[in-house]
Amino acid sequence: MNYSILSFFLPFTGYPYQGHEVACPGCGHENHTRIAGIDRRLKRLPTVACDFCGLIFTNPMPTDAELSTYYSDFYRFDYQAADTAPKEKHLRKRRLEAAGRVSQLEGLLPGTGRTLDFGCGSGEFVGAMLALGHDAHGFEPGDTYGSHAKSLYGDRITVNGWQDVTYSDQFDLVTCFHVLEHLSNPVDALRQMAAWAKPDGFVFIEVPDLGKTHPNKGFGALHFAHLLGFNQHNLIVAAAQAGLAPERIVAPTGIIFRKGTTEAGSVEAEAAKGRALSEHLYAGGKMISSYFRYQVGKLTGSNKRPG
Template sequence: MLPLTRYPYRGEVCTCPVCRSADATPVSGLDRRLKRLKTMACRGCGLFYTNPMPTSAELERYYRDYYRFDYQWSVSGPNERRRRKRRKEADTRSAHVLGLLPAGARTLDFGAGSGEFVSAMLDAGFDAHGFEPGEDYGGYARGLHGDRISIATWQKMEYSEPFDMISAFHVLEHLADPVAAIRKAAGWLKPDGLFYIEVPDMVASYTRKAFGAFHFAHLVGFNHYNLCLAAAEAGLHPVKVIAGTGVIFSKAPHDTDREALGALGSAETRRMLDLVSPGRTFLQHSFFRFGKRLRTVVSRPLAAR
């Protein structure tokens, strides 16, 4: 938690996790904790990504030992306040797929957290399932839904019966190889299946927070175009845009101009970088966020977090 120190990892120098270009611009050497973290912007598609990228072993250690406290100041499973917030989000998201799926459709939530979207889809009459790598949150979801929830990483999951839809909400930004994850999950879909992806809006986040938008848990940062490019690399194309970085994709065959998506993504990121002065956002974001977190810690007992 000490500012201006490095995170305890070595990592590996990498190319862009989406378009694989090695041509990138350094964006920041700090993250929102004021810790030293190097973030690059790909000139090929505009993706933000951590470089050096943590290794699989380093990420496993971080998520096992530090993530919930570092990211959410939590030392146990989900609290009631967070569950209510997530259920409200899940109800909104489930409403977006009504009319797109057949009755009783089989669905899978990739990174199900504490199971709120699975609950919402079950309530809507769908055959909903999910998996979550975290023991605390996955265990809570499994307590609600039994064998419908698996506790494992995406690399270890396999399904023999295909799904009508897979969802992944605020998951891909945590993955060192999001394209590989999308590609594997797309293999679990029916030929005309849907993939509902939502990631943080890096355009809005960076223009408001500058380096405060970066932190160790988010390895990559998308805009609309490079998100669509990542999906295209896995054979998907957009059929419904919920928001810029919330898109429902289809597995049905479709020609996608990947070069154009890369160029649009790169242009969007360049425009965003030109708008922002990191120094100007330092006080308005970093100290405001620290004060907000401090108030949260002081106002709630440790057991409730």
């Protein structure tokens, strides 16, 4: 490919991909509204919002081949830690997050359950569940982090992508933290999570929030690796396509689902709320003004949450 590292850093130029036009990856609706032409690095990135559920997504969407080129050649420039062994500071932060997620599960699982972490990164959540006596497993496609997890937890960790992993037994709980927004086919992934969960099992999803979380970064929230921008409502809509219904909402975009159907009426109601929340982000050129307000807020420290 004739695409250099230098071009990757040049603002107002595109990313190394052609992509293809897609319907909404969350709900399948064909119509969408263009909301931004650039991302937080001021590079060209065509971003739209679904006219039905308000899901924000890259369109044209990169193909699987283009995504794998991006992850092998460029991802490390977007996430500098991604290529080297995880640093202690990173691991400490991840262990705290894992402890927080464990506490959100309070009372949900039997004494000791069988659990699977979908995209387990460096393995902190698997470690936290093992410490509680659960039969915890995980897989991670990223070699550096996956190998770190495997060095700690051995056969409980598989270093591979979700389409290439198989398990012979189902799980009481499947978790997926900050992975879904990287996938061009989130509903297929959610269906696989539902299939891995036992009939009375749970699927716990957490994604970045492009809905209510303060502060609104405008187009500063957009970047190439995040193909999808969810809010609570369009996350529920996407999960409904995969036969998952919300059981416990633990954060704006942290939801524990159970297997079950969501009535068409409530899917439509969630989609309307998702759309309204998204429109609130970008209506009237707000993506641009929010971005600059956010950047100024970073300089002055006023982005910090009150309290």
